[in-house]
Amino acid sequence: MKFVDQQIKLTVENIDPPTTRESRHGALLPNTCRALVVGPSGCDVDGVQLFTFHENDEVIPPEKALPDSVFIFDDILCENQNIVRSYYTRCRHNNIDVFYLAQSFARIPKQLIRDNSNMIILFKQDETNLKHVYMEHCSGDMNYPEFKEFCTLCWSKGRFNFVVISKDCERDNGQYRHGFDTFVVI
Template identity: 35%
Template sequence: MDVEDITYDEPAVSRRHNHYLLPQRSIRGLIIGKSDCGKTTLLNNLLLRDGWLDYDRLYVFGKSLHQPIYQLLHRALGKGFSKDDIRDLLSIKDRYPHSLVDVVQAMKPPPKPGGIEPFFFEEASDVPDPRELDPTRKNLMVFDDLMLSKQSKCEDYYVRGRHNNVDCFYLCQNYFKLPRQSIRENANFICLFEQDAKNRDHIRRDHCGDLTPAQFDALCDHCWAKPHGFMTIDLTSPKTAGKYRCNLDDFYRV
């Protein structure tokens, strides 16, 4: 039988232009590490530095929204400031005796809005179903260190989010406690800060079957040798072309 082109594409979605070192369609990312390891700093770099994550709607759900950086993002993006505007504010933060959040609140909105709409949620009941999001927008969902009882909302995005043009990142401390069939098996981009032996072994078994235990341990030790160092596992790339990296851009060839 000659195979015919019997296909059906979903309605047109807004084309993303993420950095070439990131998955180009449907990022289902995990940023894993203990408190104060650098997870939030890495996320902020991806969110605010030019050319990395391409999004025009930012959704954040977590228990840590009181953190100053989240308050600043919420106020500044909501007032129409751009990524560049926010980075400029952060670069001169030491000059201000007051909170940058208060400074933003007192400032006039820019004449030309930055084009990113923020939505922040503390209650699971307020988080929209991924099927409710507009697929013609560049949706980015961030889950920050959720309690186990609230992970069902996160699971929906890792299973169904790709159909509604959603990139997502989950910041968590423990890989082993993540739901396996929904989040762990659907993740395609993992940034891994230093982990204990148990979590390290589960990650290797789930995603790194092309490495021996000794090779994987050597990779971990190499990437974590420097403070705040992390390992990237890009499951959309082959082993010979960037699947394993130290930080985001140092390809590790085994």
């Protein structure tokens, strides 16, 4: 493949006013998190809890949630996913952070939830789930053996170590991490 630069140029000017907003969560996290936290039973993913909704119909829609709220959906793989889908597609408008806790990446609905996540936090995974993550989020950056080695090295550091894939970052500048603060350069 060859790219040939042309002498005649078409200029495109950005007329949007520049924005210099301070990040709500600091430099290591996106301004609004739409995260998936995935790990097998026993990795203590279930140890996080702020407020409990017992039924799907008790969860308020994102447009009625207070700005800067945090919603954590836990143990809902068998439930109706409509309210969760609405959070993953509309949470940015109210600066709402959303976390979806699950034991299996492959069982999280792809459309609107996996596709709209901007951060994936992976505890040790089996081969099937690891391949799903790779195919959806990493195949353009590295081959599968490299991805598997990266994950295995991170997980070998201890039971509660995890991999982070931050889809809002550049490949060699924070997209792939061991924990939140160790960047991996490919």
